[in-house]
Amino acid sequence: MKVAYWPGCVSRGFTPELHGSMAKVAPLLDLELIELDRAACCGAGVIAEHNQELADTLNARTFALAQLTDGELMMNICSTCQGAQSECQERLDANTEYREHVNANLAAESLSYEKGLTNKNFLWLLVEEIGLETLKAKVKRPLTNLRVGPFYGCYIVRPADRLGVDAEHPRDRYLHMVIEALGGTVIDYAGVYKCCGFPIVTMNKHASLTMAGRHLGDAIDAEADCLVVPCPLCHLNLDLQQPAASKVVARELGMPVLHLPQLVGLALGLEPKELGMSKHVVRPTAVIDWSSSVVAGAA
Amino acid sequence: MPDYTLRIRRYNPESGEAAFWEDHTVEMKPHSSVLEAILKVKADEDGSIGIRCSCRAAICGSCGVRINGKPGLACNTHLDKAARRAAEGEPITVEPMGNMPVIRDLIVDMDAVHWKKIRRVTPWLINREPIPEREYIVPHENMVDVTQSMACIQCGACVSDCLSMEVDPHFIGPAALAKAYRFVGDPRDAEPFERLKDLAEDEHGLYDCTHCFNCIDACPKGVAPMSQIMRLRRRAGNDFEIEDRNNGERHEHAFVKNIQRNGLLHEADLLPDSYGGKLHPRAAPELIESMPTVIKAMARGKVTPAKALLHQHKAPKEVKEIFKTIEGRPERVELNLYISGYEDADAAESAPAVSASPADSADSVTESESE
Numbered sequence: 001m002k003v004a005y006w007p008g009c010v011s012r013g014f015t016p017e018l019h020g021s022m023a024k025v026a027p028l029l030d031l032e033l034i035e036l037d038r039a040a041c042c043g044a045g046v047i048a049e050h051n052q053e054l055a056d057t058l059n060a061r062t063f064a065l066a067q068l069t070d071g072e073l074m075m076n077i078c079s080t081c082q083g084a085q086s087e088c089q090e091r092l093d094a095n096t097e098y099r100e101h102v103n104a105n106l107a108a109e110s111l112s113y114e115k116g117l118t119n120k121n122f123l124w125l126l127v128e129e130i131g132l133e134t135l136k137a138k139v140k141r142p143l144t145n146l147r148v149g150p151f152y153g154c155y156i157v158r159p160a161d162r163l164g165v166d167a168e169h170p171r172d173r174y175l176h177m178v179i180e181a182l183g184g185t186v187i188d189y190a191g192v193y194k195c196c197g198f199p200i201v202t203m204n205k206h207a208s209l210t211m212a213g214r215h216l217g218d219a220i221d222a223e224a225d226c227l228v229v230p231c232p233l234c235h236l237n238l239d240l241q242q243p244a245a246s247k248v249v250a251r252e253l254g255m256p257v258l259h260l261p262q263l264v265g266l267a268l269g270l271e272p273k274e275l276g277m278s279k280h281v282v283r284p285t286a287v288i289d290w291s292s293s294v295v296a297g298a299a
Numbered sequence: 300m301p302d303y304t305l306r307i308r309r310y311n312p313e314s315g316e317a318a319f320w321e322d323h324t325v326e327m328k329p330h331s332s333v334l335e336a337i338l339k340v341k342a343d344e345d346g347s348i349g350i351r352c353s354c355r356a357a358i359c360g361s362c363g364v365r366i367n368g369k370p371g372l373a374c375n376t377h378l379d380k381a382a383r384r385a386a387e388g389e390p391i392t393v394e395p396m397g398n399m400p401v402i403r404d405l406i407v408d409m410d411a412v413h414w415k416k417i418r419r420v421t422p423w424l425i426n427r428e429p430i431p432e433r434e435y436i437v438p439h440e441n442m443v444d445v446t447q448s449m450a451c452i453q454c455g456a457c458v459s460d461c462l463s464m465e466v467d468p469h470f471i472g473p474a475a476l477a478k479a480y481r482f483v484g485d486p487r488d489a490e491p492f493e494r495l496k497d498l499a500e501d502e503h504g505l506y507d508c509t510h511c512f513n514c515i516d517a518c519p520k521g522v523a524p525m526s527q528i529m530r531l532r533r534r535a536g537n538d539f540e541i542e543d544r545n546n547g548e549r550h551e552h553a554f555v556k557n558i559q560r561n562g563l564l565h566e567a568d569l570l571p572d573s574y575g576g577k578l579h580p581r582a583a584p585e586l587i588e589s590m591p592t593v594i595k596a597m598a599r600g601k602v603t604p605a606k607a608l609l610h611q612h613k614a615p616k617e618v619k620e621i622f623k624t625i626e627g628r629p630e631r632v633e634l635n636l637y638i639s640g641y642e643d644a645d646a647a648e649s650a651p652a653v654s655a656s657p658a659d660s661a662d663s664v665t666e667s668e669s670e
Contacts, residue, residue, distance in 0.1 A: 009564035012612075014602060040562040040618050045510050046554040049532045053632040054555075054625045061621070083512075091634045094641045098634045105624060109617045158512035159523075195462045195511040202573040203506045203545040207467040211509075214466070240596060279601045281592075 001129060004071035005033035006062060006119075008078035009041050010232040014240065017276025018232050021261040022077050022122070024275060028138065028268045029130055034069045036062060042084040044233070045155075045199070052091075057105040059088040063119070064103075064111040073118040075125050077261065079231035082121040083155025086162050089119065121156055123230045123260055127174045132181040140269030142183025146290050148263065149187040149224035150175035151215065153234040154195050175228060178260075182267035189222035191215030196234040201241070206248060212237040213249030225286040226256040228263045235259060242282050256284030266291060300326045303378045305336055307348065308394035310401050318401075321345075322390055329379035333393060334362050336378055337405075349404035357519060360452030363459065364405050365394045370456035370517045373405075396459030398468070412468075413455045416475035420498070424482060427489035441486050443638045448481040448527050450520045457514035457524050469503035473514035473524030476505070480527035483534060495535040499543035505531055506547025523637075537631065546573050546581075559622040562614030567607040 011018040026033050039062040041047075048055035062085070066074040076082055092099045093115045103112045120128065126135060157163055157172045165171045172193070176186045197211030216238060219227055229235050237245070239257040246253040258266075262275045272278070272288045302324050310318035323340040334352055341348045350373070352362040357375040364373050367384050373393070381391045399407040457473040464470045471479075479498060483491045498504040505528070514524040535541045536548040553572035557565055570589065574582035596602040625632075 010566070013564060013566045013606070014596065016601065038615060040614060041558045041564050043558070044554075044564075046551055047558065049529045050537050050551050050555050051533070051625060051631055052634070053628075054622065056634075057621050057625060058558075058618070061618075091636060094636055094643075095634060095639055096642060098639075101632065105621055108620060154509075154511040154513075159515045195509050195513075197466075197509060199510045200463070200507060202550045202570065203547050204467065204503075207463060207470075207507065208509070210466040211462065240592060240601070243595065244592060279599050281595050281599060281601070 001030060002032040002034060002069075002071045003073055003075040003125070004066035004069040005035050006039060006042075006066070006074060006076045006081060007035065008076060008081045008232065010080075010236065011077055015232040015235050015259070017279040018077060018235070018259045018261065021259060021265050021270075021275040024270055025261045025265045025268065028265075028270075029126075029135075031075075031125075031130075033075075034071050036065050036069075036074075039065050042078075042081040043088075044080050045084050045087075048084065048087065053102065053105075055084070056088045056091055057102050059085050060092055060099075060102045060113040061106050061109075061111055063089065063092075063117045064106060064113040066119075067114060067117060068111075073120060073125075073129075075120055075122060077122045077230075077259075078233070079121060079153050079156035080233050082119070083158075083163070085119055089117065090162055121230055123156065123174050123178065124169075124171060126178055126264070127171075128169070132177060135178070135264075136181050139182055139267045141267055141291065141294055143179070143185075143263075143267050144183050144294070146184045146287070147187050147223060147225045148179045148184045148258075149189050149219040149222065149227045150179060150192055151196070151219075151227045151229045151234060151238065151257075152193050153229065153231045156230055157193060175230065175260075178264070179228065182264065184263075184267075187219065187222050187224040189215075189224065190218040196229075196231075196237040198233045198237040201237065208237065209241060209245040209248040212241060213245035213251065213253065216242060216245065216253045216255045217249060217251050219255055220253065224255070225290065226258050226284055228258045228260055230260045232259065240281050254282060256280065256282050256287055258284060258287065300328055301379075302326050303336060303382055304390035305333070305340065306390040306392045307337070307340075307404070308392070309348070309404050310395075311349075311403055312401070320392075327378055330377050332374050333364075333366055333376045333378060333381055333391065334373035337373060337393065349402070349406045351406045358452060360454035363396050363407075363454040363456050365392075365396055365459065367392055368394075370396055370459040372454060372456070372519050375519060396455055398458055398461060398464045399455065407455070407459075409453075409455055412472075413453070413458050413474060416458070416472050417453070417478055419471060420475045420479040421482070421494065422475075422478050424485060424488050425490045426487060428487070435487055437486055440635075440638050441484070444635060445481050445484045447637045448477045448484070448522055448524075451477060451481075451518075451522045452520055454519065456517040456519060457522075460513045460517045462511045462513055463507050463509050467503060467507060470507040471498070471501065471504050473508070473528065476508070476531060477522050477524040477527040480531050483531060491534065492539055492541075495531065495539060496541055498531065499535050499541045499548070502544050504543070504545075505535060506543055506545040506550075533631065533633075546575075549573055549575055555622075555626075558614070559619060560614060561610050561612055562618050563610075563612045565610035565612075567602070568610070 043055040179186050197208035201208040265275045304324045325336050353359040355374045362373040385391045395401045395405050395407045399412045482488045508528045550573040571577040571582045
């Protein structure tokens with residue numbers, strides 16, 4: 001399957017292991033990624049709270065660039081991009097006059113967004129396009145006995161209407177379903193659907209890191225080996241900031257946090273190192289030990 | 300009639316006992332409400348269950364509870380729907396709302412949190428104009444815009460599940476901030492600037508919202524409190540350029556400039572710029588505090604010194620041009636779907652599509668755009 005691929009900013013900035021692991025995993029899933037390298041930041045909700053037309057125009061430009069490719073749809077690997085882009089797309093698709101107004105901003109580049117783009121996060125694509133059965137068939141190293149806590153974050157599940165969470169598409173259960181399809185054990189804990197706190201880390205660091213610290217602590221109490229996130233911004237607060245969060249909540253943490261493509265890659269037989277796990281601030285020792293014990297067991 | 304089992308959380312602070320769950324099964328029609336089921340249990344089995352309710356028609360906002368862990372009104376949640384949403388094979392759970400102290404069973408202390416926050420935002424119209432002989436005339440779009448926040452029935456569902464309030468009880472919170480927009484967005488109010496300034500100067504005010512969208516999903520009346528908070532931020536940060544106590548406005552401007560320059564976010568620049576720039580005295584303690592994190596990230600190869608200092612990606616000139624054009628408009632252009640509706644859903648009744656920021660002035664409202 002060929003997709004127009006929007007990696008976002010952070011996956012190429014402070015979480016390079018996300019972009020890298022996606023590139024490694026894509027061929028194993030028969031995904032051809034056409035990278036949208038001319039597109040700009042989605043605005044992460046911050047540009048929209050400054051000027052809505054600006055955020056809508058930047059994303060309309062990204063959508064238009066995606067529509068110029070021969071990809072079947074557009075795929076992103078960042079929940080924040082998904083949420084911010086879905087919000088802009090909702091406005092653009094709702095109103096022809098407004099869409100034309102925004103498209104006029106793109107006229108200099110001869111770009112134009114046509115209503116009705118399909119934009120899916122890698123998580124949605126895994127379940128809805130590739131399918132869990134196909135995914136299961138590709139598993140080389142089932143995540144047997146690996147206890148994985150899903151951390152959805154906010155942007156990919158709320159608001160439910162806009163993000164297309166319904167009985168037919170239980171997108172708020174997809175991480176659970178993927179972990180199970182890969183052979184892992186799902187760990188439910190208090191923080192599954194809560195906010196990582198990242199958006200307010202520069203405004204109210206204490207509140208932000210309290211959020212991160214509590215969720216990590218709850219996952220430890222539930223005896224998870226690691227968390228998995230579909231959003232690199234959640235990863236920044238849960239992994240990069242984990243030592244600082246540990247101080248704020250006055251508790252030892254040390255909970256490894258994996259990006260979704262890393263977890264998938266691990267089950268598809270890739271090694272932790274080639275998935276960039278050595279770049280994490282909290283060394284995913286439990287996960288690496290687990291993967292080598294599985295290999296040793298197989299030998 | 301089918302059976303429904305409710306698992307009700309009981310708590311009586313005077314008893315000295317911890318809270319506990321209690322199951323009750325009732326035979327009721329699928330379209331009966333969770334509230335009706337609770338009242339039936341109360342009438343037939345245990346009169347001591349505490350629940351606050353009045354209108355039973357989703358108007359008074361008294362019966363806010365958490366059903367299956369999610370906030371809502373007991374009176375407008377059907378039993379069949381609640382049963383479908385319960386965990387598989389489990390009863391419907393009913394518990395008091397969060398972020399507020401429990402008085403008894405399903406009754407929370409709204410005065411201690413919700414009403415205190417509402418009073419905090421001066422929840423009345425401040426008028427300086429002479430009282431007209433007849434009614435005030437307000438442009439339709441302005442009225443529809445504030446009608447969204449006026450739809451609030453003060454049930455506290457959004458307060459219950461606000462994830463910022465959960466860690467920072469001082470945060471003004473979604474209900475009160477939506478109420479604040481109801482007056483900031485009202486062209487009859489004489490002090491929108493003062494109101495915004497007041498919210499920006501509160502350490503737990505305008506910029507404590509973390510964009511979690513919980514309040515939008517929680518609200519039974521479609522108020523979308525977070526959207527109102529974003530409207531307040533656009534008015535405060537962009538229209539009035541009000542600097543707040545929490546670096547919110549600086550962060551927003553730093554972010555916008557960062558993307559205008561780079562096209563893709565340059566994180567290493569954003570942090571100091573959010574505090575006023577690398578050389579700003581405010582930035583120094585923050586940067587020093589961040590050093591262990593940065594050093595660790597470099598040690599892991601997550602960030603290289605070159606990546607931290609330089610940013611290879613630069614915005615294409617067309618992107619820079621987009622910023623220039625849109626930021627240069629005399630007035631912001633904004634599509635409010637609450638006013639315009641969705642074309643497909645309601646093609647016939649669609650209002651003027653493109654309007655300037657709704658509350659700027661009566662004249663600007665109907666302007667299509669300012670090109």
